Amino acid sequence: MTATLLDGKATAAEIKDELRIRVKALAERGIIPGLGTVLVGADPGSQAYVNGKHRDCAEVGIASIRRELPADATQQQVDDVLAELNADPACHGYIVQLPLPAHLDTQRVLELIDPDKDADGLHPVNLGRLVLGYDGPLPCTPRGIVELLRRHDVALRGATVAVVGRGNTVGRPLGLLLTRRSENATVTLCHTGTLDLASHTRAADIVIVAAGVPGLLTADMISPGAVVVDVGITRVIGADGKGRYTGDVDPGVAETAGGLVPMPGGVGPMTRAMLLSNVVERAERG
Numbered sequence: 555m556t557a558t559l560l561d562g563k564a565t566a567a568e569i570k571d572e573l574r575i576r577v578k579a580l581a582e583r584g585i586i587p588g589l590g591t592v593l594v595g596a597d598p599g600s601q602a603y604v605n606g607k608h609r610d611c612a613e614v615g616i617a618s619i620r621r622e623l624p625a626d627a628t629q630q631q632v633d634d635v636l637a638e639l640n641a642d643p644a645c646h647g648y649i650v651q652l653p654l655p656a657h658l659d660t661q662r663v664l665e666l667i668d669p670d671k672d673a674d675g676l677h678p679v680n681l682g683r684l685v686l687g688y689d690g691p692l693p694c695t696p697r698g699i700v701e702l703l704r705r706h707d708v709a710l711r712g713a714t715v716a717v718v719g720r721g722n723t724v725g726r727p728l729g730l731l732l733t734r735r736s737e738n739a740t741v742t743l744c745h746t747g748t749l750d751l752a753s754h755t756r757a758a759d760i761v762i763v764a765a766g767v768p769g770l771l772t773a774d775m776i777s778p779g780a781v782v783v784d785v786g787i788t789r790v791i792g793a794d795g796k797g798r799y800t801g802d803v804d805p806g807v808a809e810t811a812g813g814l815v816p817m818p819g820g821v822g823p824m825t826r827a828m829l830l831s832n833v834v835e836r837a838e839r840g
């Protein structure tokens with residue numbers, strides 16, 4: 555392997571150390587930041603993610619506000635929980651774990667979150683603020699990627715970046731974030747309908763893959779020395795019959811890339827750290 559690994563787990567730990575200090579300063583002002591989570595149903599994957607978020611909160615001194623509803627909860631029950639969290643001054647930010655059961659209206663639910671308590675940064679108002687360059691909570695995964703690159707001195711200014719994936723949680727907002735004046739990268743936003751994807755990824759200094767297609771990016775698709783970020787996380791059944799998660803980047807890429815953000819141990823821990831960071835920021839604003 556030739557690529558330098560950009561360790562998201564270690565960087566997330568560093569960020570948590572910094573947050574702990576900010577949480578202490580808030581405590582001196584009598585403020586304890588509170589993160590709410592809303593989980594509907596008992597999907598084991600979603601339960602694991604939510605548990606992880608509460609463990610993270612405990613580590614930095616953020617209070618956890620946990621709301622759980624059964625898989626057959628009505629839209630009204632979900633609406634009521636959101637109204638309660640919107641009104642609760644102890645809750646500085648919260649997330650609704652996605653995906654929601656199919657009978658619920660995800661768009662309606664996301665729009666009911668108070669935009670100023672939107673810890674995920676995924677509310678239409680906040681995505682609009684991002685488009686317009688206004689202040690607001692930023693989406694956690696895109697923000698985590700930018701922060702990880704910054705802390706490893708990967709230059710964005712003047713760099714060409716190929717983003718593969720146009721989803722609302724990663725690819726699309728990431729393109730917006732990278733092209734802000736403060737980042738000044740030049741972005742090509744590719745997707746599953748892109749013709750000759752390799753021509754775009756080969757031309758890029760940085761390739762970020764968030765398509766949810768295991769093994770999509772192979773070594774022949776990048777220029778030697780490029781920095782590659784694997785955002786994919788797809789559950790697959792291995793040869794041994796056991797389930798595991800796999801990324802969008804073929805392992806062979808590590809031979810050609812100059813830097814690699816691996817999955818696991820890359821973007822996931824950074825996403826979690828940025829969620830905490832969004833909540834502490836909300837609490838600091840008072």
Ligand SMILES: Nc1nc(=O)c2c([nH]1)NC[C@@H]1CN(c3ccc(C(=O)N[C@@H](CCC(=O)O)C(=O)O)cc3)C=[N+]21
Pocket residue numbers: 603606649650651652653674694787817818819820821822823825826
């Ligand atoms: N409202 C909402 N907000 C989300 O941010 C959200 C969501 N819904 N639904 C599901 C996805 C998925 N997601 C992950 C976060 C961290 C890891 C993570 O930390 N993964 C570890 C591996 C697993 C572990 O060690 O826990 C890693 O990449 O190293 C993975 C996946 C957030 N999501």
